[in-house]
Amino acid sequence: MNGIISMKSLRRHGLLLVLSLVMIYPVIWWISASFKSNEEMSSPSLIPIKATINNFIEGWNAVPGFSFTHFYVNTFLLIGGVLFTTLISCSLVAFGFSRLDFPLRSFWFSIVLMTVMLPSQITLVPQYAMFNDFGWVNTYLPFIVPHSMAGGIGGAFFIFLLVQFIRGIPSELDEAAKIDGCTWFGIYFRIIMPLLKAPLVTVAIYCFLWNWDDFLGHLIYINDVDKYTVGLALRMMIDTSSTAPWGQLFAMALVSVLPAVLIFFFAQRHIVEGVATSGLKG
Numbered sequence: 611m612n613g614i615i616s617m618k619s620l621r622r623h624g625l626l627l628v629l630s631l632v633m634i635y636p637v638i639w640w641i642s643a644s645f646k647s648n649e650e651m652s653s654p655s656l657i658p659i660k661a662t663i664n665n666f667i668e669g670w671n672a673v674p675g676f677s678f679t680h681f682y683v684n685t686f687l688l689i690g691g692v693l694f695t696t697l698i699s700c701s702l703v704a705f706g707f708s709r710l711d712f713p714l715r716s717f718w719f720s721i722v723l724m725t726v727m728l729p730s731q732i733t734l735v736p737q738y739a740m741f742n743d744f745g746w747v748n749t750y751l752p753f754i755v756p757h758s759m760a761g762g763i764g765g766a767f768f769i770f771l772l773v774q775f776i777r778g779i780p781s782e783l784d785e786a787a788k789i790d791g792c793t794w795f796g797i798y799f800r801i802i803m804p805l806l807k808a809p810l811v812t813v814a815i816y817c818f819l820w821n822w823d824d825f826l827g828h829l830i831y832i833n834d835v836d837k838y839t840v841g842l843a844l845r846m847m848i849d850t851s852s853t854a855p856w857g858q859l860f861a862m863a864l865v866s867v868l869p870a871v872l873i874f875f876f877a878q879r880h881i882v883e884g885v886a887t888s889g890l891k892g
Contacts, residue, residue: 644861669858681843688750695758696817703760704772705798725766748833763820768813775809815877822870840866
């Protein structure tokens with residue numbers, strides 16, 4: 611019986627291994643191509659015949675007048691502003707929905723959740739028209755201001771996540787704080803926020819990943835090369851000449867995804883912990 615179970619387990623794991631290799635093959639080819647010269651790109655060999663790191667060196671300064679250091683600084687400045695405003699605004703709104711009693715609270719919470727099902731393509735044109743009238747095009751304000759109001763990419767999801775966690779915190783803590791003379795904002799800042807570490811880390815990770823990959827939004831609202839993010843800089847590498855430097859492009863694309871990949875792998879424990887604890891009820 612143990613032998614049969616072992617054979618079944620072996621076949622199952624073998625099949626999963628083969629499927630995993632098939633799925634990861636494009637990534638392996640991408641990494642390999644980053645070390646190939648343009649002449650080798652048409653070679654069917656997965657391993658470079660003559661590996662080179664020149665693609666990374668030359669690709670870093672491939673955009674005339676700028677290096678990728680400049681674009682990385684722009685991207686981190688943009689996402690840093692988005693992260694800060696998202697954590698403050700979404701936690702405040704979640705605290706209001708979970709702790710404060712105001713008219714039509716359930717109705718407004720339902721409206722917030724309904725925005726999760728609203729495709730971004732529907733709001734794209736009116737948002738651009740509004741931000742253009744405000745004079746915000748070619749600035750980072752179209753990204754930071756909506757997040758400061760608990761909107762933007764994933765805002766409704768973050769509110770829902772935090773509301774579920776705060777509802778699991780015993781309300782007796784609020785009552786004890788009120789007896790000590792604490793205001794509602796004091797309860798939020800001194801009681802709730804220190805207990806929100808796990809879900810706030812989860813929100814920060816998701817917010818970073820989704821905004822790092824927001825190529826369409828950056829393409830629409832940012833026009834000046836001096837303000838370009840990493841994704842827009844990669845697009846420029848194709849437009850700079852009639853023949854694209856594929857080796858440099860693959861190398862810079864590989865470098866551009868490293869921050870998101872590293873954050874995901876090192877912080878995935880916090881993602882699982884934040885999502886799991888947000889479903890608990892006290």
